[in-house]
Amino acid sequence: MKSYYPDTARKIQEKVEEECDLQDYEGSRLYDEYPDRFMLYHLGRKIVDEVRSEADMEAMSDGLLGDLVEVLLFHEISRRRCRRRRCRGDFYR
Incomplete structure (x- = not known):
């Protein structure tokens, strides 16, 4: 599904x-x-700063970019935590 992400989100x-x-x-x-x-907030801010410096993100407001980074970060952390604990169907309960 990640291949369907827009370029910015990718x-x-x-x-x-x-x-x-x-x-x-x-x-x-x-x-x-x-x-x-x-810690999660600062990790997200670090990613926002890196993305802003490397890509042309002036069109996206700082709040929107920060929100998108946090959502993607929290999802990635959840995925890794679940994989480490070998979750099966009870992840979203």
Whole structure:
């Protein structure tokens, strides 16, 4: 389904995956039972800053870009957490 993402969302998703790869290690804060909201916010802001500096994102407002980054980041973290715990159908319950 990622191949259907618009170009902007695809670029952001790639940055999100790169950042999550860096944070994906044993004992990472991404896998805490209750991830720190402050850490997640700053991780999202870091990605926004990287995306803004590398791509032409002037057309997108800062709030909208931040929201899109957070949604993609939270989804990627959820996917990795579920994969690590080997979730089956109970992920969305």
